[in-house]
Amino acid sequence: MQLIDGKAISAQIKLEIAQEVENIVAAGGKRPHLAAVLVGHDGGSESYVAHKVKACEQCGFKSSLIRFDEDITEEELIAQIERLNNDDDVDGFIVQLPLPRHIKEQRVIESIDYRKDVDGFHPINVGRLSIGLPCFVSATPAGIMELLARYNIDTRGKHCVVLGRSNIVGKPIASLMMQKTNPGNATVTVCHSATPNIKEICRTADIIIAAMGSPGFVTADMVKQGAVVIDVGTTRVPNAESKNGWKLTGDVCFDEVAPLCSYITPVPGGVGPMTIVSLMRNTLLAGKKVIFDY
Secondary structure: OOEOHHHHHHHHHHHHHHHHHHHHEEEOOOOOOOEEEEEEOOOHHHHHHHHHHHHHHHHEEEEEEEEEEOOOOOHHHHHHHHHOOOOOOOOOEEEEOOOOOOOOOHHHHOOOOOHHEOOOOOOOHHHHHHHOOOOOOHHHHHHHHHHHHOOOEEEEEEEOEEEEOOOHHHHHHHHHOOOOOOOOEEEEEEEEOOOHHHHHHHHHOOOOEEEOOOOOOOHHHHHHOOOOOEEEEEEEEEOOOOOOOEEOOOEHHHHHEEEEOOOOOOOOOOOHHHHHHHHHHHHHHHHHHHOOOO
């Protein structure tokens, strides 16, 4: 069994991005600029945005954090997004989710210029991904593909079972794994809450990508010998031994599943660090204006 070290790979990629940024600036080019919009004071969102700002510093990007109180109206927020759409100095921006309940998230996502949508959530980016056109790929699926590539994990012709059908992870990673690329070229089965015989299906998988948000869902009796297991789950579960009273737990029962695997990601330290570094890579691409016909 080999552990897939997302923390080490993400650190390596940040160094690669930082070097490319310095080369761009030395040649007279513009330093990439990522803006983050944060509405309200949700603790998890605050933490995620802080990590993203720190990553921008490590990559040599310019970053802006734009805060609004949670009582901002939907119209006011969309007006601010339009301002970012029209700001030539901002190459890409994100609106941190979740938003307050009185704001329609999908309307906000669709108001973002898809050419600055470095989260990869806009329907144009999602649609381009589904038919294999260049686009901003949402960060977690992009990070998973990068881990598979960096560890030279063979996916061609393999049976990949994706657990979960979310718009953020399940659907895009299934699409990426099907495409005629490397990694990719897999035969993909997507399982979800209405799928019967999930255990039997998983036992036929060469690769399992667990993205259900259900702690410990994948057990040893669901995994065949030599499988690759990618655990996307990050759920806070109570833990009396922890200083803060909780610990991050994945969708996979790591201790019992790991001995069966050829490769497996830990939680934390697996897919998580790759999510932020993939956002950084999208920002670099946005700054270079290389994806779309600008």
